[in-house]
Amino acid sequence: MVTGMSSKRIRSNYHKRILEWLIDSGGSVSDVAQALDLRMPHASLALSQLRESGDIIRDDQTGIRGAIHRITAKGRERLELDAIACLERYVGEIPEGKDAIVLDSNGPMLLLGYVNNAPPSLLPLPFDPSDYDSNGELISIGNIGVRWATVRNTQPRWFDLKSFKPAPRQELQTKGTLEDWTEKNQHIIVVRAYLFNFEKQWNLAPGTWYSVPRNVSSLPNGLSDGANLLGKVIGSEFQIYPSQSIHANLTSKLDTSLAINALSSDAIIIRDYPVKRENKSLPIGLIDFWIRKQHPRMDDEKIMILQKSVKSFLSDKGAHNIPISIQRALIRDFGDCIWSDEINYQIDIKGFSENGASSLIEYFLSLNTYDVIVEWIWPLNPHKKTLERLIQSRICRLLITKSGNTSDISNSPFLLRSLPKIGQVELVISREQSIKIELSKKSGEILANNVHDYVPLDTIELNRAFTGDGWNLGMMTGSTMNYLEREKLWAALEMYPGGDEDWANRTETDYPLASWIATPSENRPLRWVRIKENLPNGWVELLPLKETPTRDLFEALSRANPEWQNEVLLEIQERFERNHEELIGYEDLLKNPQLSGWFSVVVLLCSNKLSIDFEDLIESSLEVWLDSPRFAIKILSNLFPISESETIPRQRNLELCLSASKVHPKDSILYCWGEFVDSLITNNPISLEQSRKYMDILPFSWWLNQGYEWLKIQLNSTSGRNWLSQKYLPWPAIISRTQGEKCGPPGYQETFTTKNLDSDDLLHILIVEQGVGRDSLLDTYEMIFSNEQKQKLPLGRSHPLVCLLVRDSSQWPHIDISILELGDKDVASLLFARYYRECLLND
Known part of the structure; x- marks a missing residue:
């Protein structure tokens, strides 16, 4: 049903096109003229009129020439009133079997309405409405398929179908049946969209109803002809296989890992791995590029001689020697690594300098053989040319940067940005076009049978919740993980306590806690060495005491709960009491700021079992312990047992402890003990x-x-x-x-x-x-x-x-x-x- 023209409509076509174009971001007069194919005077006049009406503003801080224009809240409101006017004009009785309508069209910029169901960010549109039946199935012989558009970066607006008043978002209803066109159809969702390939004109006029095409076979070029599944368009089954380089700036570590995993098949991954990888191996060929960076003014002949000698030194250290300055520079730029003629597909850039990472990228660009995924963790500008060469090359699948703006690197085919929900990203195709994607999960993963809202917060909760026959969910309070992390953790919990070493190995890098829980007990000491820095507090208690080396137990103490600390100290104490000589092998821990306190505790716990040969070690340990007197009741009772006679070393230690106690907090055990003993010795009254x-x-x-x-x-x-x-x-x-x-x-x-x-x-x-x-x-x-x-x-x-x-x-x-x-x-x-x-x- 068509009604009379509403006064809400924007009458000037120039004004409407400019306002719609400014929805996505700002632009200068020349930007507007070029994007909308307008003559400069016409664009300038229209912008001036829109400024006067308050629909846009101009940023004059850097001068009027080239100043950026932006849409105002009033301008957005004017566009919404225009959309409502379109609804009033074109939406009346809904034709049977139709579920979408063209409300307005300005070149590639579209205003569409969808009955009851909000569309995904990637929209299939029919070339001809008669090509599709009421279920959206293609029926015409000789048809030419679909056109594609993207929902623009504005929220779809819900309106009541009868009153055309704004309405809150509704739950999705059934699709593609006659029941869709009953009294349940009470809302229409208005979206602004932007066409792909506008050089091919779309001839559906405003007011045209159509059925949304379903079961489409091919997506727009660049989104479906790649080899790796990046993910699905949110709210649809459209799978995105990008064939062009992607420049990503992701705020979530999990998004980074998911994006890398999705595109990683047969690619060389150069990234800052969450867990440090052992025996880092680098291709020796990158030395050629590194040497040229080190000596940009050296002539080619000398460069070649130096390259040969350095590579010979790295491959066989006994054959050639190189200056200490070059050896130091290698360690500075690449850290501790092994040099090889083979290509390692997983290269950890921990310990790299930006100079070393840039040399590595230039090496792979020269090979032009391997697809690469690169995580760049340094500033962009000093290496902008190298990164632009990478993003424009055919070998780059994904470049992830951590600082600067994505616009700092020009000509990126696609941009990838995190969305508020973990695991969801926005793939930016152009200024006007982007699609929202749920990143794919790595294929072949073991998934949990049940993913609950809560997980164990620490080892204590895990032990309380584990019944042997299942899990007592009431004992779990951990609720801060996102869904994917919980899924991995519940997969690990379903393997507990037996575990699965292969699965734990595969998940170690991206999900260290799940890997830790899924590790068989006898293998945990080795995994602890690799992932201890990435485990959250409260989980070290899964280490098996008897199988864990003494030094690793010392390192674990500071992260344990008091009960487990007592068990660890007792275990180490028993080891040292069984073999006093073993204690000597750990004397160096007294000089370790992180471990000296714990080592001193064990020595003092063992002190009454040690011979006179260990008096110096006991005194040194006591001096360390007095700075931070852990387990003071046990230590004092052990140092000065009431059943033994006084000795000169014991009296000396007593005087040292009494003197040190005076500088400790007045509510501490050591201070109260010292004050009490002093009162008894001097016969002073106690208040x-x-x-x-x-x-x-x-x-x-x-x-x-x-x-x-x-x-x-x-x-x-x-x-x-x-x-x-x-x-x-x-x-x-x-x-x-x-x-x-x-x-x-x-x-x-x-x-x-x-x-x-x-x-x-x-x-x-x-x-x-x-x-x-x-x-x-x-x-x-x-x-x-x-x-x-x-x-x-x-x-x-x-x-x-x-x-x-x-x-x-x-x-x-x-x-x-x-x-x-x-x-x-x-x-x-x-x-x-x-x-x-x-x-x-x-x-």
Whole structure:
């Protein structure tokens, strides 16, 4: 149905064409005139009129001549009102079997409407609507197929079919059946498109309805005649096989890897691999080009002599010698590598300089034999000519640059840019044309049967979630990965714990975590060496302790959780205690800033098992450890055991530790220990706050002898009672020790003095507020009170038999090892030890 012309239409054809052309980006007067085939005066006048109406603006910062014009929000609104006017004029009753309409046409610039379904960014258009049936199938004999267009870089707009008012994007509905033309058809999607090959005119007039062609066989030239599948056009089954060079500027590492993998078949890949490749091999022929860069003014004869001597030196180091300056320059430009006459198809540019990489590219350009994919990680301008030669050559499949603008390299046939969603890119064909692609996945991959939204965040979650019969998804919290990363990880999890070494090898470069999980346990030590820098934190714990070399375990410690650190330290400690001589082989770690602290910990843990020959090593390790005192409780207890007599080296180490403790944070274990020992040595009183700090930070075994007095002091203050209620301590086991028991902090040996336990001293326990510490305190009071009153043994809260601790052991019932399975472990241990010594041994 055709209605009267709306006042919303843009009446000037020049104005409309210019506004539509400026949708994609700005342009000068000459750009507009050339692109739209207008005379300069006409273009200049039209732009002037559009500026006056506020539809465009001009950037005058660099002068009026050559100034860039850009469309304004008002200009875009004017184009949208024009589109709505086209809808009002041409869209009425939809012909049966048709699902698209031509709304406007200005040369290659089209305005199209699609019923209910948003089209992909690559559009097939019929030469003649009568060539296709209602399902979009080709029916005419002698037809000439389809024309192609691309959706321009503007969002498709949804409109209500009845009111032509803007509507939100709708879910896709079914296609190609009679049900499409029922009451479900409530929306029309308006898109702006740009024709391929406009020199061949498209004769569909505005208002023409047609069926979208389906099952088309050939895409536009350059998009379908290549050998490698880059990906599919998003929202379609159109597969893109580019035949021309692509210049990519991708913001995502995953997009980079996917693009490289998609185009990598039989190509030489020159890239900055995520994981450093071992035994890097380079073609020795590139030395010819490198030498010329090194000595641009040297005559040809001398160049050839130098090239020959350098290549001879690299291929057989004993045959010729070359100046040290050249040897250093080789290492500077290429890093550590092996030189060979063979071509390595995977060349890692880690350690390269831009000069070395440029020489490598020039070498392959000279061969003109191998297709190449190049990742250029340096500035563009210093090597612009080389990169332009590469992108214009027949051997370049893909050039990926990391800095500068893609426009810095001229004449790139295609440009590739990342889209916000990982794995999706925009292939830019020209200023006006681009298509949105989902990058293909490497063929032959093992895919996960199920890809869940969550994955294990670390080894701890993996172990908790793994049940043997499947995975407990409720134990997984990792949710930051994109779909492709999750897919790889779930493929790896489905192989766990047995793994698949071949699959792990194939995925190591691009998906190191998935590779790590899929690696059989016995092979992980070797893979750790290769990919440790690329693994996220929390996954080193999959290393098998027994099979992993000691030095690798040291390197893994800083990335492990505390529980695994304890296991690693115990494993290394056992190795050194079994073979003291092995320890000497690792003395160099004391000079390693990253590992010296961990090595010193192990040495000090072993110190009481080492002979006098290791005293210097122990002292050196202690000096290192005091800078960063890890595992302070274990180390101090090991250095100054309460059961051994004092020696001169031990006394010297004690003085060193006490002196160093004073410079550490006041809430650290080392500082509190040093302050406590110093107070005991000098017989200085300990304040309420100090005692509370010591009880909070230091093991109670270090202050057993002071525990009862400290408890009474805390009970006599409000702040002390509040603190006691919120701090759990096994008070019955602390105050009920045996007379003469050895105790005290490391470095200050004491013997426990039996206290005169009186319930009146502890009466304030009854007003301690509810908290985690209250049950233990109540047990302490009832234990003493019931004994004083000669009452029946109460049932304890922290342990059923806790009240036995203050009663004569002759009254105790029979106790066996099962007591250790009940209640507080410290109370249970003391009960068992007392029963064993006082009841079994004395009998």
